[in-house]
Amino acid sequence: MNHMTMIGNLAKEPELRYTNNSLPICTFTIGVSNGKNSDEPIWMDVSCFGELAENCAASLSKGARVVVIGKFRRRKYEKKDGTTGYSTELVADDVAANLRFATVTIDKGTKAPTNGIPQYDGPESEPF
Numbered sequence: 196m197n198h199m200t201m202i203g204n205l206a207k208e209p210e211l212r213y214t215n216n217s218l219p220i221c222t223f224t225i226g227v228s229n230g231k232n233s234d235e236p237i238w239m240d241v242s243c244f245g246e247l248a249e250n251c252a253a254s255l256s257k258g259a260r261v262v263v264i265g266k267f268r269r270r271k272y273e274k275k276d277g278t279t280g281y282s283t284e285l286v287a288d289d290v291a292a293n294l295r296f297a298t299v300t301i302d303k304g305t306k307a308p309t310n311g312i313p314q315y316d317g318p319e320s321e322p323f
Contacts, residue, residue: 197266197267198264198265198266198288199264199265199266199267199285200262200263200264201225201227201239201262201263201285202227202228202260202261202262202263202293203225203226203227203228203236203239203260203261203263204225204226204258204259204260204261205223205224205225205255205256205257205258205259205261206223206224206225206226206238206257207223207224207257208223208256208257209221209222209223209251209252209255209256210222210223210252211248211249211252218244218245219244219245219246219248219249219252220242220243220244220248221242221243221244221247221248221249221251221252222240222241222242222243223240223241223251223255224238224239224240224241225238225239225241225261225263226238227239239263239284239285240282240283240284240285241263241265241284241285241286241287241290242268242284242285242286242287243286243287243290244286247287247288247289247290250290251287251290254292255290259292259297260292260293260295260296260297261290261291261292261293262289262290262291262292262293263285263287263289263290264287264288264289264290265285265286265287265288265289266285266286266288267283267284267285267286268283268284268285268286269281269282269283270282270283270284
């Protein structure tokens with residue numbers, strides 16, 4: 196399984212754009228600590244899609260400490276000089292604020308997909 200959890204700080208403001216099919220994509224870079232004895236962070240590019248992309252763009256800013264859970268993806272692209280380049284990014288399944296260093300207010304805009312899992316909708320949904 197190709198899942199990874201990374202904790203780091205946003206290096207710059209997140210960028211939101213849309214594909215030709217109107218799919219939202221948010222990209223940002225996080226600096227991840229390389230251990231207690233190293234001053235040099237690991238820089239990881241992160242991509243989010245759909246509602247997660249729009250929520251990240253609306254909620255995150257440079258310096259925010261986040262927890263990102265996702266999958267590694269290696270992309271092949273053509274550089275300006277015509278040679279082939281490769282990049283590695285973390286495609287996010289979930290992004291959350293690191294509450295060790297901040298507080299947040301949750302704004303439940305729309306319901307998240309349940310993937311067939313029953314959800315608790317308050318006392319009126321209780322079976323007894």
